[in-house]
Amino acid sequence: MNARVMARTGRSRARRAANGSAAEGAARAGLTARGVIYLLVGILALQIGFGTGSRQADRGGALAELSDKPFGAMLLWALGVGLVGMALWRLSEALFGATGKDGHTAKKRLPAAARCVFYAFVAYSVLAFAAGTGGGGSSDRQSRDVTARVLEMPAGRWLVGAAGVAVVVAGVVIGVQALRRSYHKKLKLGALSPRTRRLVDVCGVGGGAARGLVFAAAGAFAVRAAVDYEADKAKGLDDTLRSFAETPLGPWLLICVAAGLMLFGGFSFALARWRRV
Numbered sequence: 001m002n003a004r005v006m007a008r009t010g011r012s013r014a015r016r017a018a019n020g021s022a023a024e025g026a027a028r029a030g031l032t033a034r035g036v037i038y039l040l041v042g043i044l045a046l047q048i049g050f051g052t053g054s055r056q057a058d059r060g061g062a063l064a065e066l067s068d069k070p071f072g073a074m075l076l077w078a079l080g081v082g083l084v085g086m087a088l089w090r091l092s093e094a095l096f097g098a099t100g101k102d103g104h105t106a107k108k109r110l111p112a113a114a115r116c117v118f119y120a121f122v123a124y125s126v127l128a129f130a131a132g133t134g135g136g137g138s139s140d141r142q143s144r145d146v147t148a149r150v151l152e153m154p155a156g157r158w159l160v161g162a163a164g165v166a167v168v169v170a171g172v173v174i175g176v177q178a179l180r181r182s183y184h185k186k187l188k189l190g191a192l193s194p195r196t197r198r199l200v201d202v203c204g205v206g207g208g209a210a211r212g213l214v215f216a217a218a219g220a221f222a223v224r225a226a227v228d229y230e231a232d233k234a235k236g237l238d239d240t241l242r243s244f245a246e247t248p249l250g251p252w253l254l255i256c257v258a259a260g261l262m263l264f265g266g267f268s269f270a271l272a273r274w275r276r277v
Contacts, residue, residue, distance in 0.1 A: 023088075023089055023092045023277060024277040025085070026084075026085035026086070026088045026089040026092075027085070027086070027089040027272075027275070027277045028085075028272045028273075028275075028277070029081070029082040029085040029086070029272075030082050030083060030084075030085040030086020030087070030089055030119065031086070031268050031269075031271045031272035031275065032082055032268070032269060032272040033078075033079045033080075033081075033082030033083045033085075033086065034083070034086065034265075034268045035264075035265045035266065035267075035268030035269040035271075035272065036062075036066075036079060036082075036265065037059060037062050037079070037265075038207075038211075038261050038262070038264045038265035038268060039261075039262055039265030039266070040061075040062035040065050040066060040265075041057050041058060041059070041061070041062050041237070041261055042258045042259065042260070042261030042262030042263075042264075042265060043065075043258075043262065044056070044057040044061050044062065044065065044258075045057035045241045045254060045257065045258035045261060046255060046258040046259065046262070048241070048242065048245070048254065048258075049245065049251045049252075049254040049255035049258055050251070050255070051251070056138060056139070056140070056238040057237065057238050057241045057242075057258070058138070058139035058140075058236060058237040058238040059122070059125065059126075059139060059237070060129075060138060060139065061238065063076065063079075063126060063129045066079070067129075073130065076126065076129060076130035077127070077130045079126055079130075080123055080126040080127035080130055083119055083122050083123035083126055084120075084123045084127075086119040086123070087116050087119040087120040087123055088116075089277070090112045090113070090115040090116035090119060091112075091113075091116045093108070093109065093112035093116075094109050094110075094112040094113035094116055095109075097109065098112060099186075099276050099277065138236065138238065139236030139237045139238055139239075140235060140236035140237075140238050140239045141236070142236060143218075143234045143235060143236035143239075144231050144232055144234055144236075145231075146234075147160055147222065147225050147231040147234040148231035150163075151225075151226075151229065151231055157226045157227075157229055158226070160222055160223075160225060160226040160234075161222075161223055161226035161227065163219075163222060164219045164220065164221070164222030164223035164224075164225070164226060165219065165223060166219070167215055167216070167218055167219030167222060168215075168216045168219035168220055168223070169219075170215055170219070171211075171212045171213065171214070171215030171216030171217070171218075171219060172212065172216055173212070174208055174211055174212035174215060175208060175209050175211075175212025175213060175216070176212070177208065178204060178205050178207070178208020178209050178211075178212060179205060179208070179209060181201060181204065181205065183204050183208070183271075186271070186275050186276055187200070187270075187271075187274050187275060187276065188274045188275075188276060191274055192274060199270075200267065200270045200274075202263065203263045203264070203266040203267035203270060204267045204270075206259075206260050206263040206264075207260055207261065207262075207263035207264025207265070207266065207267045208264065208267070209260060210256075210257050210259075210260020210261050210263065210264060211260070211261065211264050213257060213260075214237070214240060214241065214257065214261070217240050217243065217244070218235060218236075218237070218240045221233060221234055221235040221239075221240065221243075222234050241254060241257065241258070242254070244257050
């Protein structure tokens with residue numbers, strides 16, 4: 001009897017170890033894929049800021065840019081698979097809890113479920129683009145189309161406005177957490193040399209602040225679309241980034257934000273290497 005119990009216990013531990021290894025691999029592949037997308041979007045936005053860009057600074061533009069590279073098709077499939085890994089990792093967090101003392105609470109599981117849905121959609125769009133069946137559409141057009149459909153619904157204006165406010169709040173939270181370096185709790189800091197830690201902090205703070213600013217600006221445009229009852233006032237990632245060049249600071253603000261998105265790409269690579277999973 002004891003032998004059977006010990007055998008079952010051993011098998012259970014082996015399954016948990018295997019599941020943990022699978023989740024870790026999926027997480028690191030997904031974070032790497034996210035880093036590639038942010039890095040490419042940042043490069044495209046930087047080109048727009050300097051007046052040399054011809055592609056949209058969004059996911060569609062990033063995929064098109066990647067497809068033009070040597071072995072582009074292979075890279076696209078690898079990117080899509082990595083994002084599938086990200087979605088599966090977030091799904092495991094939603095179902096079984098995340099790392100940390102409060103990882104099993106609803107406060108952690110619900111955001112993980114939302115991220116799972118988001119990355120599943122992103123992975124599908126990337127794989128569809130790789131397969132040549134779509135997925136590389138303009139984020140601006142998609143944003144306007146979705147906003148227009150929601151505005152036609154009962155209480156649609158309130159739904160769009162609430163979603164916009166939620167995105168603004170998310171952007172502020174992202175920026176504040178980056179400035180406070182809250183990501184330190186997720187990193188294996190002991191594995192970082194002082195120089196590497198400083199570099200990670202530059203990427204984490206600068207990249208997180210830029211990402212939060214982009215989220216907040218996109219949410220503000222959604223709120224404006226709801227207030228004015230005009231779907232065209234909503235902006236996708238490309239139009240949101242271009243709007244920074246229309247401020248009194250001109251293209252330089254766009255250039256700074258673009259550099260920040262590139263830093264966030266680098267920060268995602270750092271997370272893929274040193275994040276606790």
